[in-house]
Amino acid sequence: MAKNAQNKKEALPMEEVLWKACDALRGSIEPSEYKHVVLSLIFLKYAGFHFEKRRQEIIADGLEDFVDSVEFYAAKNVFYLPETSRWLYLKENAKQPDIASKVDKALSDIEKENKPLQGALPNNYYSSLGIEAEKLGSLIDKIDGFDDILASADGNDIIGRVYEYFLSKFAIKEGKGKGEFYTPKTIVNLIAEMIEPYEGKIYDPCCGSGGMFVQSMKFVESHHGNRRMVSVYGQEYTKTTFKLAKMNLAIRGIAADLGDYAANTFTDDRHRELKADFIMANPPFNQKDWRADNQLTDDERWTGYDTPPTSNANYGWILNMVSKLSDNGVAGFILANGALSADGIEGAIRRKMIENDLVESIVILPRNLFYSTDISVTLWILNKNKKGRAVSRNGEEIHYRDRKGEILFIDMRQMGEPFEKKYVRFTDEDIKKVARTYHNWQREGASESYANEPEFCYSASFDEIKAKGFSLVPSKYIEFVNRDETIDYDIRMKELQSELADILRKEAESRAAVLEVFKSLGYAIEL
Known part of the structure; x- marks a missing residue:
């Protein structure tokens, strides 16, 4: 039985495994806030992986003088990252008490260097959120495990799938009245x-x-x-x-x-x-x-x-x-x-x-x-x-x-x-x-x-x-054979709800009238 249970656990879809790993660290943060924390860190991991990959290609081509040239990254649809915005830097500082400020600066600096991202990333978000440094550091460690996904042949599509899966899960968690950011x-x-x-x-x-x-x-x-x-x-x-x-x-x-x-x-x-x-x-x-x-x-x-x-x-x-x-x-x-x-x-x-x-x-x-x-x-x-x-x-x-x-x-x-x-x-x-x-x-x-x-x-x-x-x-217009579908059931439901409300109101009025009769006779009765 233990072996079967273990196999079942290993068979969980990759997205669900990652979701459970990240969601376990949510704590007191509401899903409406936490989604921005997780999704922007996933983005930083994605951007950092492709930056390092492109950086090594530039060096391998003997173009070390251009290793910090934004144009050499943009030409391959890769975002240029200043040193303090790189994933390795964030990972090395994940246990520092000011990690939230460092993440905020990383996001801000990426926006400054890459025009397509202007207005796209959270602004001074992590510092204001009050997330515990220890939890944020642990979350960075969890997302650091995405390396194998990104290195695979279809890594970009997979990380996109992960992002999409997380969007849907956050929408489900936020439930009615919220979650409008996501269409199933x-x-x-x-x-x-x-x-x-x-x-x-x-x-x-x-x-x-x-x-x-x-x-x-x-x-x-x-x-x-x-x-x-x-x-x-x-x-x-x-x-x-x-x-x-x-x-x-x-x-x-x-x-x-x-x-x-x-x-x-x-x-x-x-x-x-x-x-x-x-x-x-x-x-x-x-x-x-x-x-x-x-x-x-x-x-x-x-x-x-x-x-x-x-x-x-x-x-x-x-x-x-x-x-x-x-x-x-x-x-x-x-x-x-x-x-x-x-x-x-x-x-x-x-x-x-x-x-x-x-x-x-x-x-x-x-x-x-x-x-x-x-x-x-x-x-x-x-x-x-x-x-x-x-x-x-x-x-x-x-x-x-x-x-x-x-x-x-x-x-x-x-x-x-x-x-x-x-x-x-x-x-x-x-x-x-x-x-x-x-x-x-x-x-x-x-x-x-x-x-x-x-x-x-x-x-x-x-x-x-x-x-x-x-x-x-x-x-x-559509023909219905064995059941009466000529009714607009949404409208009919409203009508029935109105009728029920009317019945309950009349019942309440009747109860009140009965009570008044008994009170007039000197009886103290509750119905």
Whole structure:
């Protein structure tokens, strides 16, 4: 039994082993703080390893005079590190009482020497955090063990995997109401496989820690595309998350324009003139008070539409993305289900978008996909050109059907597998099935012909959608055979909760009335 237990322990994935080693040292620091400690140290280890490797190459080439020339490192996409920013220096000083200050200085000096990293690394963070020197030193010792990973043939990809794994684990630990910096990889993979960002400009208006960009590049590589044919543009409002994105992309070797600083996409648009070929996004759900009543009322992003209401930013995000699409641009983004059927101004905007033939597909997703919320959400696909056309992608000529006026509805609520006890994630087969269905619907000469499938998918005409009040709730269109799925269960749940609250209120009032009767008779009774 002991041997089996030992084998089981050794079989743990490498990322999980490293996570447990680092997380054991967290102590009293909250996950929201601790993630910046761990992830920036991983970055320092990564940068230090490649600096030393490049340094030895320069010496081996007989160019010792240039061993401290920033250009000789930048030419190989390696960050130049001043002596006090090198991992060896930090490791040697890991047990010193001022190690926190030394880490702060290391990060600051790296930023000064490397323009791509300006604004990317924590600023005077470790000293202000109050982490015990002994624990910080132990953490440095643990991360020092990454040498074997970095020295392997695919070391860069592995350290990227570790970084990504840590991001997801921190998001899970922070739980509901937090963790918005991370979109679960399973959702990003679904978007990438559907919209296929092979080449061109990719934009994310609320990029978090950069996961959309990482998975886009993985998609390009897995389909034997050329990363150099893709350029990345993003924006992030939260300063600490902006830094996470910069580090994440630096570790992956992804050059990106995220603007010079963290900024609000609505009030300080860093890419106002951008026309993107692909947009991938997971905006904050149902964001309230995103603008003042008299602010952005005539913004050019709403041209042709009503101004989105201050009470909910969902359609503000949608119209921002619509304004950024190129003539053949495609967007895939996540929104809370309420946007599918909201009335008033939002309903008017949705109707206009459908009349303008922008909406291509609506995919309703299962609950519990996100670590920060358990609400049901939807993947929207917008397409600026749904008419028949041909494009060349990765050397292949693709011909698209003319789907003018049609929208493909897909229901994924019965898909997915359990993950981390209380969450759900899609399997590779789930993603392939949905992407294949979407592409068969889109393309001429597809490997399989498209057909509506009960309880899974339906291609609705403009007239059908108009007849249903321009609602985009999938269950209004998809046929359900053995159960009543014509109900929007999120709305119905709210109705039932309201009814229950009303029943409880009436019961409380009845109890109070009974008590008053007994009191009037001179009885002291509690119910």
